[in-house]
Amino acid sequence: MKEFDTYIFDLDGTLLFTLGDLAASTNYAMRAFNLPEHTIDEVRMMVGNGIKKLIERAIPGGTENGQYEEIYNTFIEHYLKHSEDTTKPYDGIMEMLATLKEHGKKLAVVSNKYCKATEELCHHFFSDYIDVAIGESDKIRKKPAPDTVNEALRQLEAERETAVYIGDSEVDIQTARNSGMPCISVLWGFRDKDFLIKNGAQIMVEKPEEIIAPYRK
Numbered sequence: 105m106k107e108f109d110t111y112i113f114d115l116d117g118t119l120l121f122t123l124g125d126l127a128a129s130t131n132y133a134m135r136a137f138n139l140p141e142h143t144i145d146e147v148r149m150m151v152g153n154g155i156k157k158l159i160e161r162a163i164p165g166g167t168e169n170g171q172y173e174e175i176y177n178t179f180i181e182h183y184l185k186h187s188e189d190t191t192k193p194y195d196g197i198m199e200m201l202a203t204l205k206e207h208g209k210k211l212a213v214v215s216n217k218y219c220k221a222t223e224e225l226c227h228h229f230f231s232d233y234i235d236v237a238i239g240e241s242d243k244i245r246k247k248p249a250p251d252t253v254n255e256a257l258r259q260l261e262a263e264r265e266t267a268v269y270i271g272d273s274e275v276d277i278q279t280a281r282n283s284g285m286p287c288i289s290v291l292w293g294f295r296d297k298d299f300l301i302k303n304g305a306q307i308m309v310e311k312p313e314e315i316i317a318p319y320r321k
Contacts, residue, residue, distance in 0.1 A: 105309075107318045110262040111204055112253055112285075113234075114271030115215035115222060116151060117293030119197050120229065122217075123148055124190035129183040130162050133175050139163055148294050152273040153247075154216035154240045155179065180218060187221050193229055194292050196312035201233040203316040212236040212256040216246045216275065236260055248278035253285070270315070274303035288315065 116122045127147040134141045142150070142162060150161040159176045160166040169175070204211060211234050215222045222239025236259045238244075238252045245251040257264055269280035272293025277300070280287030289305040290312075291297055300308065309315060 105307075105314055105317045108209070108266055108268040110210040110212070110257070110260060110267035111315075112212045112214055112256055112267060112269050114269075114273070114276050115213050115217055115225065117272035117295075118270060118276075118290055119193060119201075119213065120191055120225060121194055122187070122191045122225075123151070123294065125183065125187050126151060126158070128189070129179050129186060130158065132182045133159070133179040134162065136178050137163075137171055137175055139175075151294060152216065152275045155183075155218050156240075157216075183218070184221060184224075187225060188228060191225065194312065200312035200316050201230060203319055205233050207319050210235060210260045210262050212260055213238070214247065214252045214256050214269075214279075215239050248275050248282055250279065250283040253279060253283040274300070277304050 113119050116126070123144060127142065127144050130147055131141040150158050156176060159172065159179055163169050163172065163175055201211065213222065213226050213234050213236070215238070217239050219239035219241040223237050226234045226237035236256050238256055240246050244255060253269065257267060264284060267285055268288055269276065269283060269285045270288045270290065271279070272290045273295050277287050277289060286307065289300045289308045291308055291310045297308065
């Protein structure tokens with residue numbers, strides 16, 4: 105593992121275990137409209153491309169469903185109230201972030217999660233470490249487009265050549281590639297090793313401490 109000056113992280117499945125709350129809000133919206141509910145593992149494979157895509161995948165007919173917007177809004181209303189019920193950092197994440205910060209690294213989160221939820225979760229859990237948090241909004245193209253990563257680099261006043269992108273999904277691999285940056289794929293998130301390899305993962309870590317190994321010499 106090499107050293108970088110800037111570390112840009114995905115949020116769900118990378119820094120935070122959020123699957124329980126995402127599934128709970130998804131099923132709350134399903135129940136509200138008498139639609140079939142989903143298991144945790146089903147929701148696991150629906151996330152990664154933003155909340156709108158999650159709801160599209162969760163409901164019969166997707167965006168063609170006449171109640172799509174109502175279901176989406178029901179999810180958002182519930183999730184903003186319950187996004188911290190069971191959500192927590194993965195083991196070793198806080199130590200990793202603290203170590204990177206102690207060594208003067210620039211840290212950002214770039215997520216396809218709804219912008220307000222991204223900002224609130226980063227403030228709640230990582231206010232001492234994360235300098236910039238960017239979520240999904242109508243103002244900027246979401247991942248795997250490079251726009252949010254580019255914006256994070258701009259706000260951090262960071263160089264692309266010394267930055268790395270870290271995430272848990274195929275979307276993150278594509279995002280890093282589109283951003284002209286190396287990608288570290290984490291194996292504790294929402295996708296397994298075989299899936300990530302099939303989608304182009306080259307650098308993989310099993311524990312957060314592997315990322316900070318260069319600073320423990």
